[in-house]
Amino acid sequence: MNIRQLSTGYGKTPVISGLDLPDLPRGKITVLLGPNGCGKSTLLRALAGLNPARGEVSLEGENLMTLPFAQRAKRVVFLPQSLPQGVHLHVLESVIVAQRASGGEASIDDAMRVLARLGIEHLAMHYLDRLSGGQKQLVGLAQSLVRKPRLLLLDEPLSALDLNHQFQVMEQVARETRERNIITLIVVHDINIALRHGDHIVMLKAGKLVASGAPERAITEQTLAEVYGVRGRVERCSQGRPHVLLDGVLV
Numbered sequence: 001m002n003i004r005q006l007s008t009g010y011g012k013t014p015v016i017s018g019l020d021l022p023d024l025p026r027g028k029i030t031v032l033l034g035p036n037g038c039g040k041s042t043l044l045r046a047l048a049g050l051n052p053a054r055g056e057v058s059l060e061g062e063n064l065m066t067l068p069f070a071q072r073a074k075r076v077v078f079l080p081q082s083l084p085q086g087v088h089l090h091v092l093e094s095v096i097v098a099q100r101a102s103g104g105e106a107s108i109d110d111a112m113r114v115l116a117r118l119g120i121e122h123l124a125m126h127y128l129d130r131l132s133g134g135q136k137q138l139v140g141l142a143q144s145l146v147r148k149p150r151l152l153l154l155d156e157p158l159s160a161l162d163l164n165h166q167f168q169v170m171e172q173v174a175r176e177t178r179e180r181n182i183i184t185l186i187v188v189h190d191i192n193i194a195l196r197h198g199d200h201i202v203m204l205k206a207g208k209l210v211a212s213g214a215p216e217r218a219i220t221e222q223t224l225a226e227v228y229g230v231r232g233r234v235e236r237c238s239q240g241r242p243h244v245l246l247d248g249v250l251v
């Protein structure tokens with residue numbers, strides 16, 4: 001997927017101006033990193049067609065920016081940081097509604113399979129508005145995966161999850177991404193999750209691209225300093241995996 005000269009913002013206030021991103025690979029997870037307020041959610045919303053934007057976003061040979069919204073919504077799924085409040089549906093119903101929103105056939109079997117893959121089939125008949133924050137986040141992910149997008153945009157899908165679920169969700173997202181050969185762009189704040197589970201990294205600061213590429217190429221002492229203003233080291237743990245250790249903040 002190519003993003004060329006993308007500009008977006010709110011009213012007359014630009015957040016991103018003329019952003020070019022290197023090709024986002026299919027079948028891989030791209031992790032979008034950057035400090036609070038740098039424009040990550042705004043970028044995801046613009047790619048999903050939820051924020052007005054200019055530029056070119058080509059996905060599998062089509063320019064998303066000129067597709068009618070309904071066509072775009074069949075190809076692109078965006079999971080926001082939190083689900084809408086006050087939706088009085090069962091979890092299973094909500095997953096089936098999501099399935100139909102992308103033009104798919106309603107299939108209880110498919111919906112239950114997605115819930116099972118995320119380890120939440122026991123919640124199928126629970127009401128959405130009575131779930132914990134983390135449970136809601138898992139249901140939001142189930143709603144996204146069941147829609148079988150070509151481009152999956154996940155905005156901090158791990159923020160309310162315990163360690164076990166964070167790991168399981170990243171493994172599941174990686175599996176779906178690989179098996180369906182889709183493009184997944186995911187915002188996380190945990191740099192070590194990005195290093196461990198990301199295939200590709202994009203680092204933004206104030207709406208501008210600072211670094212991109214393989215995790216160990218993009219996440220370095222220099223980019224950690226430039227993007228986050230921290231002193232950090234990338235070291236190898238006893239199993240040989242890269243890991244960021246923070247020594248402090250730059251003043």
Ligand SMILES: Nc1ncnc2c1ncn2[C@@H]1O[C@H](COP(=O)(O)OP(=O)(O)OP(=O)(O)O)[C@@H](O)[C@H]1O
Binds near residue numbers: 038
């Ligand atoms: N609805 C809105 N109206 C006006 N400005 C907004 C709106 N949403 C976000 N902004 C502004 O746009 C800029 C980028 O916000 P955005 O939510 O994209 O950042 P982010 O990188 O996702 O941050 P975080 O890591 O804190 O979630 C910020 O300056 C923010 O104040």
